[in-house]
Amino acid sequence: MTSEQLNAEFGIPEHLVFLDGPGGLVQARMTCPWGAAVVSTYAAQVLSYVPAGAAQDLLFVSEQANYQAGKAIKGGMPVCWPWFGPDPQGMGRPQHGFVRNRQWQVTGSHRSANGEIRLVLGVTDTDETRQLWPSAFALRIEITLGQALQVTLVTENRSDAAMEIGQALHTYFRVGDVNRARVVGLEGVTYIDKLDGGIEKVQRGTVTVSGPLDRIYLEPTTELVLEDPVFERAIKIRSNGSRSAVVWNPWVEQAAAMGDFGDLEYLQMLCVETTNAGPDRVSIAPGGTYRLGVDIQAKRI
Incomplete structure (x- = not known):
């Protein structure tokens, strides 16, 4: 649907407006008393979340991101599904699954009595997806803007057999200086160090960044906090349905190797991801x- 058609069917005057964004990809602009958010209908990807009164976006999107059908948008909150990371069967299928570079359909919108704005998008199996993954499915994402940003990914198994998935809400958080940021709440948690041969280690103290990170934390608490002294804020990250969390920063060499990521942008971001990753896989009857x-909310520190 065009932005004009979406506004006619799903728009909420002054609170939910659809417009043509970069590359002609339609975006939804959500506004409520507590803040504003931007969602790309392509990939169903939250690109921006700015709480009311905040000086900085909570989310990071690369200035070199691709806004092109068939490409993933680097930043925001990509949806990784039905697997996380490389193709688990080694068949050459796309990294992080096949829904983050696909057009989703807007299926609903609502403004509640308390002023919250909700946007729902969905995608279902097609002949094309079944060539990549045989299961019949309906996938939807519910994005609610209120006192927090709430994002829920709902998988429905429409096939006759159990479905096993890995998935992630692969959130890129904007930070003032990643060298000074830290993640609180993972102390003592076992993690898989993907940069050290997949060895399991135990987190000592809070998570800080002084080099490349790619870790899957196993059985973390449901609430983590990303402390950012430069932007003087603490971002509370509350997850549900997740038994793992990923912390990732590409650092110097990988940042320079990515064509859709600035050489120095690694200093401005840290991924703290709500996942079913590694051994944390989900079976759906x-x-x-x-x-x-995941619910995201910030406070000043």
Whole structure:
């Protein structure tokens, strides 16, 4: 649907407006008393979340991001599904699954009595997806803008057999200086160090960044905090349906190697991801559903 058609069917005057964004990809602009958010209908990807009164976006999007059909948008909150990371079967299928570079359909919008704005997008299996992954499915994302940003990914198994998935809400947070940021809440948690041969280690103290990071934390607490002294804020990250969390920063060499990422942008971001990753995989019975969600809220420090 065009932005004009989406506004006619799903727009909410002054609160939810659809417009043509970079590359002609349609974006939804959400506004409520507590803040504003931008969502790309392509990839169903939250690109921006600015709480009311905040000087800086909570989310990071690369200035070199691709806004082109068939390409992933580097930043915001990409949806990784039905696997996280490389193709688990080594068949050459796309990294992080096949829904982050696909057009989703807007299926609903609502403004609640308390002023919250909700946007729902969905995608279902097609002949093309079944060539990549045989299962019949319906996937939807519910994005609610209120006192926090709430994002929930809902998987429905429409096939006759159990469905096993990995997934992530791969959130890129903007930070003032990644060298000074830290993640609180993972102390004592076992993690898989993907940069050290997949060895399991135990987190000592808070998570800080002084080099490349790619870690899957196993059985973390449901609430993590990203402290950012430069922007004078603490971002509370509350997850549900997740038994793992990923912390990632590309650092110097990988940042320079990515064509859709600035050489120095690694200093401005840190991924703290709500996941079912590594050994944390989800089995969904025929006709069943599974919900993976995250709530994000910031306070000044």
